[in-house]
Amino acid sequence: DAMVIQNPRYQVTQFGKPVTLSCSQTLNHNVMYWYQQKSSQAPKLLFHYYDKDFNNEADTPDNFQSRRPNTSFCFLDIRSPGLGDAAMYLCATSSTGVYGYTFGSGTRLTVV
Amino acid sequence: KQEVTQIPAALSVPEGENLVLNCSFTDSAIYNLQWFRQDPGKGLTSLLLIQSSQREQTSGRLNASLDKSSGRSTLYIAASQPGDSATYLCAVPGAGGGADGLTFGKGTHLIIQP
Numbered sequence: 001d002a003m004v005i006q007n008p009r010y011q012v013t014q015f016g017k018p019v020t021l022s023c024s025q026t027l028n029h030n031v032m033y034w035y036q037q038k039s040s041q042a043p044k045l046l047f048h049y050y051d052k053d054f055n056n057e058a059d060t061p062d063n064f065q066s067r068r069p070n071t072s073f074c075f076l077d078i079r080s081p082g083l084g085d086a087a088m089y090l091c092a093t094s095s096t097g098v099y100g101y102t103f104g105s106g107t108r109l110t111v112v
Numbered sequence: 113k114q115e116v117t118q119i120p121a122a123l124s125v126p127e128g129e130n131l132v133l134n135c136s137f138t139d140s141a142i143y144n145l146q147w148f149r150q151d152p153g154k155g156l157t158s159l160l161l162i163q164s165s166q167r168e169q170t171s172g173r174l175n176a177s178l179d180k181s182s183g184r185s186t187l188y189i190a191a192s193q194p195g196d197s198a199t200y201l202c203a204v205p206g207a208g209g210g211a212d213g214l215t216f217g218k219g220t221h222l223i224i225q226p
Contacts, residue, residue, distance in 0.1 A: 006155070033213050042201065042216035043156070055211060090155055092214075098143040098205050101214055106155035 003027070006091050006104035013081050013111055021076040021107045023091030031097045032074040034066060035090040037106075043090055049074060050097070078109075086111045114139045118202060118217035126225050127194055133187040133220045135202035140180050147176050147187050148201045150219070156201065160187070192224045
């Protein structure tokens with residue numbers, strides 16, 4: 001089945017230690033998104049790639065970066081995780097951004 | 113700026129009841145509206161996608177309606193079951209399409225009592 005896969009499902013990292021979360025898709029969608037969701041809150045858009053074009057939300061901290069080496073894969077890098085970065089990170093894809101979104105199962109990040 | 117509101121924030125009902133979850137949005141110029149389900153600690157599962165030209169969509173016991181002019185959508189769940197317990201989110205894409213991503217409501221936390 002076509003889908004969005006996030007790895008790992010759970011990630012524990014130390015305060016200040018760089019961490020990378022990955023997302024892959026078999027839908028061949030041209031837009032890939034990263035959302036951050038904290039407990040009992042709505043998902044918050046961090047950034048997205050429209051094809052190879054990277055688009056950062058204005059309030060996304062510089063600590064968060066992303067890479068998209070090809071259509072299928074997208075990575076979220078957190079350069080120096082703080083305790084406030086503990087959250088669920090959701091990857092989503094869409095065809096042009098207006099034909100419905102497909103989400104992965106998420107990565108739960110814990111910072112110790 | 114688009115704002116999405118969901119009412120109620122939480123709902124607890126006995127098994128077997130029919131129920132309605134509400135979603136409203138401030139900017140009626142939407143491409144579509146999507147309902148998601150989220151189980152605790154999990155990602156989002158798409159339930160229904162209603163295009164702006166449609167009035168409703170059905171999948172099994174779920175029926176979603178859309179009234180663009182009034183900025184409202186409802187998700188109707190028939191014959192609720194304990195397995196329906198989850199948080200239900202509605203979301204709309206921004207006017208900029210891919211550039212805006214989805215704007216979400218805060219969700220309705222639903223508990224179905226056995």
